[in-house]
Amino acid sequence: MRLSEIWRTTTFRLSLLYFLLFALGAVALLALVYVRSAVYLTQRVDRILAAEASAEMTLPRSALRQTIDDALIVNSRNSLFALFAADGTRLTGNLRRLPEGLQPGGHPVEMAPTADFPASARLVARRLPSGDILVVGRAIDQLREIRRIIASALIWSGVLTIVAGLACGVALSVGPLRRLRKLQAAAHHIAAGDLRRRMPVSSRGDELDMFALTVNYMLGEVERLMGEVKTSSDTIAHDLRTPLTRVRAQLHRLGLGAAVDPADIARVTAELDEVLERFIAILRISELETRARSAGFAATDLSRLLQQAGDLYQPLAEEAGVQLTVSATPGMIVDADAKLLFEAVSNLVDNAIKFSGKGGEVRLQLDGRPEGPRLIVQDDGPGVPAEERTAVLQRFYRSERDKLTPGSGLGLSIVAAIVRLHRFGLELQDSGPGLRVVIECHPVDVNI
Template identity: 40%
Template sequence: MSLWRSTIFRLLMIYALVFAGSVLGLVWVNYCSSANYTATQADYNINWQFQYFAALPRNLMLEQIDARIRTTIHRPVNYYGVFAPDGQYLKGDIAVRPTVVEPNGDGVWFRPQLTSLKIERPQYMRTKATRLADGDVLVIARDVDEMTRLRDYMLGGIAWSGAIALLGGLGFGVLCSAVQLRRIKEMRRLANLIAQGNLNTRLPERGGDELAWLSQIVNHMLDEISRLMNEVKSACDGIAHDLRTPLIHIRSLLARIEPTALRDADAQRVQLAAQETDEVLKRFAAILRISEIEALHRRAEFSDTDMRALCQQIGELYAPVAAARSVELKLDLQPVLHVRADYPLMYEALVNIVDNAIKFAPEDGTVVIAVSQCAEGPRITVRDDGPGIRREEKLAVLQRFYRSERTRDTPGSGLGLSVVQAVARLHDFRLALEDANPGTCVALDCWPERRGL
């Protein structure tokens, strides 16, 4: 889970977009307001001058305009132009009457042409025109560059302030998101441990935010699940222990009966009762063994294990068993890397797998034990050509005591694959049942399983 895919970061991005839009809206409103204020003030100043010049006689007005132009030492603020009704230039530093400016109309943003190229024409000018009593047109253009620059500086300051605030908020938000993401990664790691069977693990409850509340809820659920599982496990183990003792006594009593002292029919019944008692004792022993394996957390005893040598040893052990059942046992063992595993438990699991394969293989059938090196680690497969396992039963056969309808007549307790599953979970290995067409292929991937948490 990366920072860019987290909900916290997405909410931060939405906040950043909303904030950026708000800043842009603020800049636009300020721009429009300042532009309107600049135009209003310029129009007010021009109108005041219109009233002043309109009250003067024509000759005095022209003299005043000429005097103002000549007495300007620095860059002028106002520019004047007097034109005849037909547009002919009469006086001022505006050389051409602007056609876009209507007399007695609204002011416009326009830069009129000046009489001298030496005069620096402002960038922003507000221009208005009025018709005098004698029919002449007076045009006044006002330089608003200073106000415009001030407005631009103000808007730039607002924009930069918004950008700095946005970047600072994003940086702080990313930092907070990274902190939260580290907490989530820690919770994910602990959740993986819980999923692997370490039910004593609990999520951290530090802080008073939503993650801490969620951790408290999950921890409470785990406490209840652990309590219920321990109660069920204790009850099952207690029953197995309690029933095992009288069964052992019964088996001992049956063993003491001399067959010669009984009739043939009674001797057969006693022998059958002894066999059934042995089968029940095997099932109880398997139940207790599964509980023992599931309760093991002895990873400290794991060591480097050569799976090829382990399968070679099991193949040599079961070769006579397979031959006695007219089953051909083949070995396809490639060199593989060592893995961290508990040797006795892996031996027990593979023995159960091979024993099942030989048991369900048909007469003159074949069982193949193969070891190969994958990119992640060694893979062990045991393949037979027996009746196989239907797709809907592949998960069920891993449960305790489950027996398929097609194999109910075969001796067994239905606990062999349960032992294998318990060992695989302890090692965090992946156990898979695949179709061999015909038969079944049991695959054991000897590397940590990647879980989707």
């Protein structure tokens, strides 16, 4: 894993940005601490100097000179005392002459080390009633050392914060980068044709997992479609071979005969119509699966749609000896393409009547639930085995026991495509006996 790859990761850049902002905040805080500490310590020294000068100004000259001499004997390294005449002549103390810039009664000043006092000092001068000038000072090497320590801490804190930010950025980037490696590896396997492979998903539930779940859902759809495409060629060849063979045989027989029987023409036409119906159904499924917009969607009354389907298929049911009943809760509204949804219901009702047989019963039912309406088409025919309920939704799939029943095996595929387009749920259940097809719809709050 190269550093250039880590640098390009969003995690590293965000981490670095956050730590740089944190470093700037820390530097600003330490700078404030430094300034406030330096000001406080300086003001503290100034207050001590002012207090000492005020105390000594009350003494007469002789007593003041003795006090200065005694103070220097006790602490001449850190204290500075001097008494000057009005003309600047030194009377006593450890300072030979008045420093430049030091004004009696003015602000304290700092003095660099000299031969008289080998340390940096802060001085204050006061004029006595006699006209003499009293100078009081203190060494500030400790104050400067504290300033240096704070400044050093400021610099090192900034450096360590930046280093820690870089280290944390690298550490935080390694994990996502490894996960991206795994995602890349999975993507390479998928690109090589392994459509059963899925993107790895961790337990974190972060944005990478959200992306992986979305890609896995897409791969599931691609695998399903590719599986159907893979089997379509064989199934089309198998299902169309029989009617085309019969057409060829009948045409050959017609070619040998002297006269053309209209019944033979009708049989050939029927066989070709069956082939055309299958191709039309295939094109219809492709149209539904490639439909990317929902321009035809509108508020649709399911109860009215179900009643219309019942009215349309009632004559067919009576002709087949099947009892068709409709039970619909009124006012069930969904956002849907009414024509497509009617086509799906029609396919289900047509299949139910066809497989129920004479004396059977087909029920169309619409239930209202808080999570959305539920549309049910139920029959009492042979049903669909549990292990085939997913397969029957694929193109051309037909159960072995249904091979002799007329049909293309595309009706439920069209229903599934329409349901997917609407993002509804589709479930095939056992109605004991028979099949129960349930379409789970999403509600819409529309007053009609």
